[in-house]
Amino acid sequence: MASTRGTSFGSSRAEVAAAKLADILAGQQTGARLGTKEEVRASVDASLSLASFNETLRLLQSRGLVTVRPGPGGGVFVAEQSPMARLGNAxxxxxxxRSTVGEAVRIRNALEALVVEDACLYATRADVAAMEQALARMRDALREEDGIEFLHSNWELHSKIAATARSEILSSLYLSLLDLVEEHTISVRSAGPMSLTEFHRERLGIHEDLVRAIEQGDLVEAAATVELHNKGLGVEARPSRGHRRR
Amino acid sequence: MASTRGTSFGSSRAEVAAAKLADILAGQQTGARLGTKEEVRASVDASLSLASFNETLRLLQSRGLVTVRPGPGGGVFVAEQSPMARLGNAxxxxxxxRSTVGEAVRIRNALEALVVEDACLYATRADVAAMEQALARMRDALREEDGIEFLHSNWELHSKIAATARSEILSSLYLSLLDLVEEHTISVRSAGPMSLTEFHRERLGIHEDLVRAIEQGDLVEAAATVELHNKGLGVEARPSRGHRRR
DNA sequence: CAGCCTAATTCATCATGATGGTTATTGACA
DNA sequence: TGTCAATAACCATCATGATGAATTAGGCTG
Incomplete structure (x- = not known):
C-alpha cells in the first residue's frame, strides 16, 4: 500500500520529505509513535534542517496524517485519519x-439530481431570483448566438442551484466538479445532428423547466427534467494545460 | 467571499497566518504580486518569524494558492487554485x-448507479469471483443472523464492485464515502415494518441480482436493481465521536 | 492509596547570520 | 543591433542558540 503517490509536485525539500514520511506512515498503525521530532527527522533525511522539517510536519499535519505532541513520551505520531481527510487527500x-474530465461530467450529472432535489426543498425566493437572472443571461446569449456566453451563463445557473443545497459536502463536491469541467471544456454540443442554435434553444427550454420545477418545489417534475437534462450531451474537452508556469 | 473558513483547526501560528493570508488572497486577482516575502510577512503578521512564515507559505503553496518566485521582481504571487485542490482542501x-453521514449515504447512492455501470462494462471474471465471495459471506451472516457481519460483508461487496471502476476519481470518491458511512453507522434497518431477518433476506436477494446483472453485463437490469437497492433503506448513524484526543 | 507538586522532556517559536541558487536587468562588446 | 556576461534582487536552506509552553513521570504528603 506504500505507493509513491506524488503529492501534486514536490520540488522543495520539505515536500519531498513529506512524501517520504507519508509513505512511512502508510505502513504504520494509527496512533503509533514514530519517535521524537529529531529522531524522525534523522530517519527521513538526516541532512534536512530543522526549519525545513518543521514545514514537512506542518504539511502532514494539515493533511491530518500526523500529530505532534510535546512532553515526555511525546514526538511524532500517526494520526487517525478521518474518512473525510482520506477522501480529501485521495x-x-x-x-x-482528459478522461478525468469526462468522469467528472458523469459524476456531476449523477449529483445533479440530488442538488436539484435540495433546491426544490430549500430554495428561497431570492435563490430563485438568482436563477432567473442566470436564465436571462442564457436567453441573451442565445439571441446573440454567443456560444461561450451561453455556456458560462449555464454554468452560473447550475452553481446558483447548487448554492441552495444544504449539505456542505454535496455542494462543495458539485461546485468543484462544475469548476473542474468548466476549466477543461471548450464546447458542448448536441449528441445528435442539430444546429448549434437549435441545440441551445432546446437546452434553454430544459433549464427553464428546471427552474420552474424548483420554484414550485415539484420534485417529480424536477427529477424528470434532470433526466432530460443529462441526456444528449456531448462535451468536448481539451487536454489539461497543466498549471501554467507563468 | 472572504469568510473565515477554519482549515480544520489552526492552532499554530503558521496556520493562523495561512488563514489570514488566504483571506487576503481571495480579494486579489490571479497572478497578482503581493510583494516580497518579507513585505508580505510584515503585512500579515509583523511578529511572525521567518521560519514560521515559511511554513505558512509552504501550506498555501501545497494548496495551490500562492507561488513564490526568486529574482528581481520576484516575491509572493496569487496562484489559481485548481478545482481539484480546492475540493480536496474543502x-x-x-x-x-450526523447530517454529514446522511448526506454521504445519499451521495453514495447516487454514485452507486455509475459504479455498477462501470462494473457491468469492465468487471473481469476475477472481479466477479470476489463479489461472489462477499455474497457468500452475506449468506453466512444471514444464516447466523449476525447483523453486524451482514453489514460488513455487504460493504465488502460494494467495495469489490467499486474496485472495478476505471475512473480513479469515481472509485476513490465512492470508496471514501463508503468508508465514511461505515465508520459512522450502527445499523441499517428497513424503512417499513419488517423483521430484521426478513429484511436481510430481501437485501441479500437484491445484491445477488446485482452481481448477476454485473456478471452478464446487463446494464438495464443492473440499473433497475440499483434503483431497488437504494429504496427502503434507513440508516442509523451515531454522532461523530470527534477525534479522540487520546 | 489518592492527590498534588516538582522536575524533566519535548515541542513551538523567535533571532540572526551565512551560503548558494534563480531570475531579471544592465551594460559592454561584436 | 543583437548577444552575452556581470550584477543585483530575491528566495531556499542550513546552522545555532535561546526562551517559553505543554505535558508527563515520579516523588512526596496526608
Missing part, C-alpha cells in the same frame, strides 16, 4: 487528464 | 456530524 493526489 | 476542512 482527491488531492489525483492528477487531472 | 473536504479536508469539513467536520463530520
Amino acid at each position: 482527491l488531492l493526489g489525483l492528477n487531472i487528464d | 473536504l479536508l476542512g469539513l467536520n463530520i456530524d
Whole structure:
C-alpha cells in the first residue's frame, strides 16, 4: 500500500520529505509513535534542517496524517485519519487528464439530481431570483448566438442551484466538479445532428423547466427534467494545460 | 467571499497566518504580486518569524494558492487554485456530524448507479469471483443472523464492485464515502415494518441480482436493481465521536 | 492509596547570520 | 543591433542558540 503517490509536485525539500514520511506512515498503525521530532527527522533525511522539517510536519499535519505532541513520551505520531481527510487527500493526489474530465461530467450529472432535489426543498425566493437572472443571461446569449456566453451563463445557473443545497459536502463536491469541467471544456454540443442554435434553444427550454420545477418545489417534475437534462450531451474537452508556469 | 473558513483547526501560528493570508488572497486577482516575502510577512503578521512564515507559505503553496518566485521582481504571487485542490482542501476542512453521514449515504447512492455501470462494462471474471465471495459471506451472516457481519460483508461487496471502476476519481470518491458511512453507522434497518431477518433476506436477494446483472453485463437490469437497492433503506448513524484526543 | 507538586522532556517559536541558487536587468562588446 | 556576461534582487536552506509552553513521570504528603 506504500505507493509513491506524488503529492501534486514536490520540488522543495520539505515536500519531498513529506512524501517520504507519508509513505512511512502508510505502513504504520494509527496512533503509533514514530519517535521524537529529531529522531524522525534523522530517519527521513538526516541532512534536512530543522526549519525545513518543521514545514514537512506542518504539511502532514494539515493533511491530518500526523500529530505532534510535546512532553515526555511525546514526538511524532500517526494520526487517525478521518474518512473525510482520506477522501480529501485521495482527491488531492489525483492528477487531472482528459478522461478525468469526462468522469467528472458523469459524476456531476449523477449529483445533479440530488442538488436539484435540495433546491426544490430549500430554495428561497431570492435563490430563485438568482436563477432567473442566470436564465436571462442564457436567453441573451442565445439571441446573440454567443456560444461561450451561453455556456458560462449555464454554468452560473447550475452553481446558483447548487448554492441552495444544504449539505456542505454535496455542494462543495458539485461546485468543484462544475469548476473542474468548466476549466477543461471548450464546447458542448448536441449528441445528435442539430444546429448549434437549435441545440441551445432546446437546452434553454430544459433549464427553464428546471427552474420552474424548483420554484414550485415539484420534485417529480424536477427529477424528470434532470433526466432530460443529462441526456444528449456531448462535451468536448481539451487536454489539461497543466498549471501554467507563468 | 472572504469568510473565515477554519482549515480544520489552526492552532499554530503558521496556520493562523495561512488563514489570514488566504483571506487576503481571495480579494486579489490571479497572478497578482503581493510583494516580497518579507513585505508580505510584515503585512500579515509583523511578529511572525521567518521560519514560521515559511511554513505558512509552504501550506498555501501545497494548496495551490500562492507561488513564490526568486529574482528581481520576484516575491509572493496569487496562484489559481485548481478545482481539484480546492475540493480536496474543502473536504479536508469539513467536520463530520450526523447530517454529514446522511448526506454521504445519499451521495453514495447516487454514485452507486455509475459504479455498477462501470462494473457491468469492465468487471473481469476475477472481479466477479470476489463479489461472489462477499455474497457468500452475506449468506453466512444471514444464516447466523449476525447483523453486524451482514453489514460488513455487504460493504465488502460494494467495495469489490467499486474496485472495478476505471475512473480513479469515481472509485476513490465512492470508496471514501463508503468508508465514511461505515465508520459512522450502527445499523441499517428497513424503512417499513419488517423483521430484521426478513429484511436481510430481501437485501441479500437484491445484491445477488446485482452481481448477476454485473456478471452478464446487463446494464438495464443492473440499473433497475440499483434503483431497488437504494429504496427502503434507513440508516442509523451515531454522532461523530470527534477525534479522540487520546 | 489518592492527590498534588516538582522536575524533566519535548515541542513551538523567535533571532540572526551565512551560503548558494534563480531570475531579471544592465551594460559592454561584436 | 543583437548577444552575452556581470550584477543585483530575491528566495531556499542550513546552522545555532535561546526562551517559553505543554505535558508527563515520579516523588512526596496526608
